[in-house]
Amino acid sequence: MSDLRTDRKNKIVSFMREDAYKPLLFKELVTVLDVPASDIDAFEDVIKELEAEGKIYKTRKDRYGVPDRMSLITGRLQGSDRGFGFVIPDEEEANDVFVAGDSLHGAMHNDRVIARVNKSNTGGKRAEGEIIKILKRANSFIVGTFESSRYFGFVIPDDRRITSDIFIPKDEINGAKSGQKVVVELIKWPEQRRNAEGRISEIIGDKDEPGNDILSIIKAHNLAQDFDEATLKQAEEISETVTDDMIKGRRDIRQMRMVTIDSEDAKDLDDAVSVEKLPDGNYRLGVHIADVSYYVTENSPLDKEALKRGTSVYLVDRVIPMLPKKLSNGICSLNPQIDRLSFTVLMDIDKLGRIVNHEIFESVININERMTYKNVYKILEEKDHELCQRYDYLLEDFELMKELALILRKKRFSRGAIDFDFDEAKIILNEKGEPVDITKYEYTIANKIIEEFMLICNETVAEHFYWANAPFVYRIHEEPDIEKIQSFSDFINKLGYHLKGSGSVHPKAYQDLLSKVKGTKEERIISTVMLRSLQKARYSHESDGHFGLAAKFYCHFTSPIRRYPDLIIHRIMKEYLKGKLSEKREQELNDSLPDTARRCSERERAAEEAERETEDLKKVEYMKKHEGKIFEGIISSVTSFGMFIELENTIEGLVRMSSMEDDYYVFDEEQYLLFGERSRKIYRIGDTVCIQLAKADIAKRQLEFVLADNKDENDEGENFVKSKHSHKKVREKAKTANYDSNSEDITSKTNSSDVTDLTEKKEKRPRKWDKISRKVRKNVSGGKKRR
Numbered sequence: 001m002s003d004l005r006t007d008r009k010n011k012i013v014s015f016m017r018e019d020a021y022k023p024l025l026f027k028e029l030v031t032v033l034d035v036p037a038s039d040i041d042a043f044e045d046v047i048k049e050l051e052a053e054g055k056i057y058k059t060r061k062d063r064y065g066v067p068d069r070m071s072l073i074t075g076r077l078q079g080s081d082r083g084f085g086f087v088i089p090d091e092e093e094a095n096d097v098f099v100a101g102d103s104l105h106g107a108m109h110n111d112r113v114i115a116r117v118n119k120s121n122t123g124g125k126r127a128e129g130e131i132i133k134i135l136k137r138a139n140s141f142i143v144g145t146f147e148s149s150r151y152f153g154f155v156i157p158d159d160r161r162i163t164s165d166i167f168i169p170k171d172e173i174n175g176a177k178s179g180q181k182v183v184v185e186l187i188k189w190p191e192q193r194r195n196a197e198g199r200i201s202e203i204i205g206d207k208d209e210p211g212n213d214i215l216s217i218i219k220a221h222n223l224a225q226d227f228d229e230a231t232l233k234q235a236e237e238i239s240e241t242v243t244d245d246m247i248k249g250r251r252d253i254r255q256m257r258m259v260t261i262d263s264e265d266a267k268d269l270d271d272a273v274s275v276e277k278l279p280d281g282n283y284r285l286g287v288h289i290a291d292v293s294y295y296v297t298e299n300s301p302l303d304k305e306a307l308k309r310g311t312s313v314y315l316v317d318r319v320i321p322m323l324p325k326k327l328s329n330g331i332c333s334l335n336p337q338i339d340r341l342s343f344t345v346l347m348d349i350d351k352l353g354r355i356v357n358h359e360i361f362e363s364v365i366n367i368n369e370r371m372t373y374k375n376v377y378k379i380l381e382e383k384d385h386e387l388c389q390r391y392d393y394l395l396e397d398f399e400l401m402k403e404l405a406l407i408l409r410k411k412r413f414s415r416g417a418i419d420f421d422f423d424e425a426k427i428i429l430n431e432k433g434e435p436v437d438i439t440k441y442e443y444t445i446a447n448k449i450i451e452e453f454m455l456i457c458n459e460t461v462a463e464h465f466y467w468a469n470a471p472f473v474y475r476i477h478e479e480p481d482i483e484k485i486q487s488f489s490d491f492i493n494k495l496g497y498h499l500k501g502s503g504s505v506h507p508k509a510y511q512d513l514l515s516k517v518k519g520t521k522e523e524r525i526i527s528t529v530m531l532r533s534l535q536k537a538r539y540s541h542e543s544d545g546h547f548g549l550a551a552k553f554y555c556h557f558t559s560p561i562r563r564y565p566d567l568i569i570h571r572i573m574k575e576y577l578k579g580k581l582s583e584k585r586e587q588e589l590n591d592s593l594p595d596t597a598r599r600c601s602e603r604e605r606a607a608e609e610a611e612r613e614t615e616d617l618k619k620v621e622y623m624k625k626h627e628g629k630i631f632e633g634i635i636s637s638v639t640s641f642g643m644f645i646e647l648e649n650t651i652e653g654l655v656r657m658s659s660m661e662d663d664y665y666v667f668d669e670e671q672y673l674l675f676g677e678r679s680r681k682i683y684r685i686g687d688t689v690c691i692q693l694a695k696a697d698i699a700k701r702q703l704e705f706v707l708a709d710n711k712d713e714n715d716e717g718e719n720f721v722k723s724k725h726s727h728k729k730v731r732e733k734a735k736t737a738n739y740d741s742n743s744e745d746i747t748s749k750t751n752s753s754d755v756t757d758l759t760e761k762k763e764k765r766p767r768k769w770d771k772i773s774r775k776v777r778k779n780v781s782g783g784k785k786r787r
Contacts (some may be wrong), residue, residue: 006591008429010045013055017433018067023063046683054090054114071117073097073129073252076138078163079109081700087115087129095121095483101163103130104652106190109161109550110138121483134189142184143165145699146176146200155184156197158216160700164195172199180575181207181216206223206411210432213621213698214317214614215613221610223313227324230301235324238295240331242339247296247364253344254366257397258288258332261450268312268321269334269562272342272455275400282356283349283404287457288365290332291341292571296323307596310603312562316614317433321562322715323364328561336367345569347459349404353411358460360573369394376446380396394491401449407451416508416550420527426617427657432694435622438649449679454558455549461573462555470576471589473597475538477546479504488533494670495522507550521686524636524646525672539597539604565600568593616701622697623703635687638674640667643683645691645705653703660707666713 001433015021015033022314024032026047035043047064054074057067067074067089075089075097083101097115099107108114112135114702119128125230144155153168153176154587161651181204189196205212206220218225227235239246258274274286296302304320321328334340342365348357369391375706378384379391380402397579424441459476465472482504489499496515500509510684515737517523534548546554560566572589575581585751635644642656651744657665663676664681674683691705 005046009050009055012046012050013066016056021065021069023059023065023462024511025062026064029064033215034541053137057114057133067114070179071115072132072562073115074111074135075115077107077109077111077131079163081160081163082164085109085161085443087113087131090483091677094479095111095127097127097129099129099131103194105131107131107134108139108190108694109159110136110462112136112138125328137186137189138158140186141201141219141222142198143204143216144182144184144185145181146173146178146180148173148176148178151755153200154195155182155200158220164190168193168200169197169309174200174203175197176200176203179207181205181212192312210434212640213617214315214433215734217610217613217617218315221606222292223320223340223610224309227305227318230303232324234301235326236330238326240326242331242364246341247339250341250362250641251344251363253286253288253363256286257394258286258365258370259369259371259394259397260336260367261373261376261446264374265335268561269370270332271450271454271558272334272365273401273450275397275404276308277400278348281351283400285347285349285404285453285456287345287347287453287558288333288334288342288363289344289558289566289570290561290699291326291343291362291570292323292332292567293330293574294341295327295671296567298571302327306564306567307599310564310600311606311607313610315604315611316427316618317429322564323561332561334365334367337372338367340366343458343557343573345459347456349408349456351407355456355460358576360461360464362574373430373444373446373450376449377444380445382513401453405445405449405452408456409448412452412549413457413511416506418510418548418550419514420508420531421430421514421523421528423650425619427622429618435618437618438622438651440648440650449689456559458555459551461552461557461569462543465555465569465573466553468576470591471572472541472543472591473555473569473572473584473600474540474543475546475556475565476540476542476544477548477554478535478544479547480534484512489528491529495526495672497522497526507547521684523686524634525685526636538601541597542591554756564601564603565597568596581687613701617698620696620698620701620703623651623653624698627693627696630690633689633691633705635683635685635689638667638672638685640669643674645689651703653691653693653705655689655705657708659694659704661706702736727770 003364026044029035029047030040030043033043033777047056051058051064051731052065056064056070059063059070073089073094074088074424075087075094076097078088078096079085085099086106087097087099087108089096097117097188099115113131114133114135115129115130117127117129119125121127142155142157142159144157144166146153146168152170153173155166155168158181159167168184172187183202183204184197184198185201186198190196202219204215207213226534256274258272261271262269265360267720268290270290272288274288276284278284294307302323307319309322310383312322312328323332331340334342342363342366344361344363346359346360347355371391374383374392375387376398379387379395379398391398393674395583398478424443426439426441427435428439428651429436430436460474462474466474485505486498490678492499492513497513499513500503513530515521515526517526537546537548543553545552555569556563557569558566558569572581575585584613631647633645636646636652637644640657642654642659644652644654646652657667657674660674661682665674667674672685675681690708693703694706695704697704
């Protein structure tokens with residue numbers, strides 16, 4: 001059983017963590033742990049698994065110990081386009097370790113590695129180390145641009161964090177031509193002074209052919225576009241309508257007035273809302289979520305494919321769904337005026353935003369209207385006559401929704417939820433996939449209504465099942481690391497601000513700081529550095545609270561069409577509510593959920609990286625045609641090598657210090673500014689500057705600006721950004737999406753905890769190495785009492 005094997009692993013690791021433990025040979029471990037001859041092979045398998053997972057380390061002299069007691073760190077290598085890297089430890093509380101380029105020893109970006117720490121983290125400086133073992137390679141396939149020579153070829157990786165080209169032998173080119181985007185399969189890993197070697201496994205097409213740029217990103221992140229035959233077959237067999245048999249045992253609330261509110265182009269509608277005022281003055285909020293779990297049954301082809309994908313991916317020009325369109329856009333989507341199966345949460349909320357009562361049940365619903373954020377905003381704020389007439393029977397509901405959303409929002413911020421206010425870009429493409437316009441995404445009261453309703457619903461569900469003591473998948477956001485808090489506090493002190501508290505800091509201290517800097521020149525840089533100081537939200541089978549939301553309990557329940565964690569907790573909730581959560585079933589879930597949570601966090605991270613890369617790509621493509629033109633922008637960040645300038649439409653580029661030729665500029669680290677030694681000219685965060693676009697590097701997805709002393713009045717780009725993209729500052733979004741919201745959050749590093757099953761039956765007597773006995777402790781510790 002997997003739980004037995006896991007228990008054995010944990011006890012062996014705990015044994016090796018003993019203060020008196022010294023690294024032992026395998027045969028010594030067998031003797032000390034009193035492993036019977038019949039169990040030696042199984043014991044050896046467990047030791048090998050622990051070694052492969054990086055939980056124990058085998059020295060050159062074949063002795064075993066735990067990495068952290070040997071000045072070693074196990075984790076994931078995060079590469080840099082400048083040749084060095086950082087080991088991100090498995091242990092959340094451990095600090096990253098810097099690894100110089102000549103100390104990577106063949107390790108590549110995202111590999112799981114063990115690093116030796118040569119210089120510890122002291123005096124505010126990051127620890128330094130070298131890679132001594134590669135546990136698992138992450139890059140079996142790499143996407144890049146092929147270049148050929150007379151006798152061989154090579155691939156330049158698209159991911160700049162993989163800094164060495166891939167050598168391609170002549171007989172492994174497989175018809176690729178120079179300038180084509182390709183997928184290369186690695187057949188030899190890099191070694192000291194020798195590049196990786198590979199074979200061309202797929203030719204994507206010419207790098208300049210429309211669509212191949214996005215396709216390359218999809219391939220690089222291993223995002224599956226097509227569904228296999230078994231998955232599609234199961235989807236085709238699903239009924240397109242809700243029948244009478246399906247609604248048996250469900251509460252029929254088809255007469256309840258409810259709407260969906262989404263973006264205009266959304267097709268996977270998984271949440272509807274209803275609201276009414278009760279006689280006692282309280283509000284009754286209904287959140288109705290598509291019951292995807294009815295159609296996607298556990299361990300079915302659809303379920304296995306959904307788990308593999310983990311999430312839908314929303315790229316700039318397409319959506320890669322977690323489920324086939326027949327489900328995501330069809331029977332599971334809450335389309336109007338048609339019966340749908342759902343999971344309903346009814347919450348009675350008082351005037352202070354407190355939930356005084358709630359119900360959770362399976363239901364059948366019928367949506368009245370499919371509303372958009374734009375139209376709801378026009379109804380509530382602009383009182384659009386035509387729309388008000390068309391939806392006259394819903395006007396009172398919309399006003400109640402606004403009223404309740406603002407109450408919930410006020411309560412959330414009063415308890416300390418952090419309100420980041422970063423601008424989002426809306427990229428508009430033509431039919432060829434070319435960017436034709438980029439604007440700020442406007443966040444209105446309509447967005448706030450849905451955000452607040454989904455947040456309170458997720459909190460309610462998480463708390464309900466926490467107290468039910470049922471197996472569950474939570475969305476957690478741990479408290480920031482103490483050292484990162486101190487580093488951030490030191491940073492803002494230099495800018496004249498102070499962070500309340502010492503050591504452990506309440507999220508309200510962060511929110512108070514954001515309120516103070518709102519509208520100042522320092523707002524952008526402080527918000528950015530603050531975000532970096534926080535942990536990354538992730539999925540977990542344990543409820544550790546959500547720091548960013550200042551919530552004790554939180555989960556993702558509201559989007560089962562596009563997120564696997566939501567889907568799996570729907571199943572658990574059903575079983576619990578129907579009394580089918582047996583002790584055996586609970587044990588199965590407790591064994592599987594940690595790995596499921598980890599996998600979902602990893603797939604979420606891959607999806608977010610792909611989404612960000614496609615946005616960056618289209619932004620640079622958009623600016624390519626404006627090279628040489630002059631714009632007005634704001635200094636968003638100042639560094640030792642230059643300053644970043646943000647245009648009105650959120651596009652950002654770098655002015656390198658080396659290009660500032662009118663003077664010799666010095667970086668003042670205390671005040672985060674650049675000043676000229678001769679001219680005494682000063683550039684601070686928040687200053688408005690005129691810049692010229694010197695280069696739009698599509699391959700690197702980077703923009704390089706140079707300062708422009710005078711605008712050219714005849715230059716058509718002079719007011720290009722300002723005239724086309726200036727908007728009223730209506731966007732007050734609680735940008736919890738940076739760490740969590742209904743539109744989701746950043747992900748985190750997670751421990752690799754794959755567990756394999758020992759397919760063996762219980763024996764009459766317990767194996768001695770399953771339990772560390774007094775005799776064992778005495779043999780190892782010399783009879784000293786353990787601390």
